[in-house]
Amino acid sequence: MQKLRYLSTFGLIVLVALFLTVSDVKAEVGVTDTSILVGCSNSFSGPLVYPGTQLVNNGLKGYFGYINAQGGVNGRKILTQFYDDGYKPQNAVANSKRLVEQDKVFAILASQGTGPVMATVKYLTQNKVPLLFPFQGVPLSGQKTIFTSFTPYPNQSELVVTWLVKVKGFKRIGILYQDDKYGYTFRDPGQKMLQKFGLKWVAAESYKRGAKDLSAQVAKLRKANLDAVLLVATPPPGATFLKEAHKQGWKNTRIISSGPLTDEKYINLTGGVGEGVWGLSLWPDPVHSQDPAVVEYREIMQKYGKDRDKTPNRYSLYGYFYAKLFVEGLKRAGKNVTRESFIAALEGIKDWESGMIPPVSFSGTNHLTQNSGFMVEVQQGVFRPISGWLTLKEGTLVPLK
């Protein structure tokens, strides 16, 4: 009897121990021995459909296709799952819940649009699902599970304004902005920066999203006799502005495009009247750059991209770049990757050379990939650099690289 009791106790201990070991090696959500699943909600319809389809189909799927063709990362193929939110925040939330609860993704990668992304932040943070490199420019910091991507809009605005005042000596600066959050996150920080120099926006005009005619805004800004006007728009109205300025014979003011506007499409649409326009660029030219990393992007995107339209552009470049950064984190996290170990691996990245943007470094407190840009000028229909990479450190312009 006594023996039996010992045996059963021993058996129980063994069982518990076994259970513990099993649960110990139980893989992370979305990770199996042969695969890892990531995904996001993005725009496959609605106003941002072009950026969305390019970013996902040619960028993410293109690079992951390339990696999978080489056998994946640590023996795991990267699988993806995407849903369309049409730029609607409520759909983005529903899609994200579906990705987390039903598809059980390892992380949300490169979702798009300020509104939709912001709407999902709380849910993803509460559920400790990593939100990696969303395509939007409103600052998001202080969360362990969130890593952000390009130079935030306020920083872009401050950078451009400082460069115009300090380097170019401009005093009379105006702004044309889209009448929504995108516009305000440029207008307001820009105004604060100008005040530091004892200046202000001499003229500030706005337009409604989808506006077809900017003749009144052009006429008013022109009348303000500006040295420079900052254009915070999307490519079609940006091009309309340039055409209208050309039509009205407005020549004595330098036009500068914001980061999101500095895009080949915007120059193509103007049909040649964009010559001499300046802009803040966050990327090397995806179409013309001969930097090895950009050439490689074009080759991989052509071969593995999934969209019918494979013209190189800044959106597929974005998807490609951040897919590459994700893979870098995954490699560093090793075979037994968990969400925690992945985040730790990303935080361990120091001076990672991408060949596209200045070296990337993260830390326990810094989850921002890029905080820089360089100034360009349109010459013969192409953005040519007129400055090196710049960043702002405590209000001072600092060259990088």
Place this chain on the structure above:
Amino acid sequence: MLLQVIFSGLATGSIYALVALGLSLIYNTTEHVNFAQGEMSMVSAFVGFTFFNMLGLSLPIAILLTLLISALLGIITERLVIRPAMRAPHFNIFIITIGVSIVMKSLSGFIWSHNDYPYPSIFPDETISIGSATIDLIGLGNIGATVLLMVILYAFFKYTRYGTAMRAVSESQNAALLMGVNVKQSFAVTWAISFVVAAVAGILMAPVVFLSTHMGIVVINGFAAAILGGWGSIPGAIIGGMLLGVIDNVAPLYLPSQIKNVVPFAVIFIVLVIRPKGIMGMERFTRV
């Protein structure tokens, strides 16, 4: 400066006017409200783009072919989705046309991608100076073409046998049928004409707003223009469109940016309070 902005407003307004014109045509004959009017312009503009950009045809030939194909598309749309629901309540047809617009937009994105493309104009890309204003010939051409199209359509409905028959259909389908009018054919012809008007709008609009699958959203301005001018009135569509374009443009010149967006709607509201049928709208009497 004011002259400049007014002219620009007329040019933009001519686009709204053409959309309103297409809406009015369909409403006149069928009493249907067609939400796909903007998407019809978009599809036609892309068809033209395919001809001259991808197949390398000259612009005039490409446009001629586009107009022909548009008429055909109008007939197909009517036959496939409108005719089966011919006797359904008008609201059902409205929902059907919303569906048509979504299908058109998605299919176009699939075929031509959702990128924006520059689009050549049939008018020279030059400017002339009148006083202090710089007038661009594309805008001037668009205004001229719109007015011309209006006159042609107005004459067609007013003075031709066929046009009169189509107006009769809208009064009463049954009565028209008893009088020997081919109602189904009238529906088909209306859709064909409306699609052609949409094509003209698309071809004139694309050089200004650029070619993309988002172009169709202009239907909202078209609705506003049609209501302002008076539903179903052909001259009203033009007046409404032009007026809307000018108000839209002049308002930001004098008002702070926070208020200007409200102005066009405020004007529509005031006009409709004074004249509920719109500027040129006629009272419709229904005998019982």
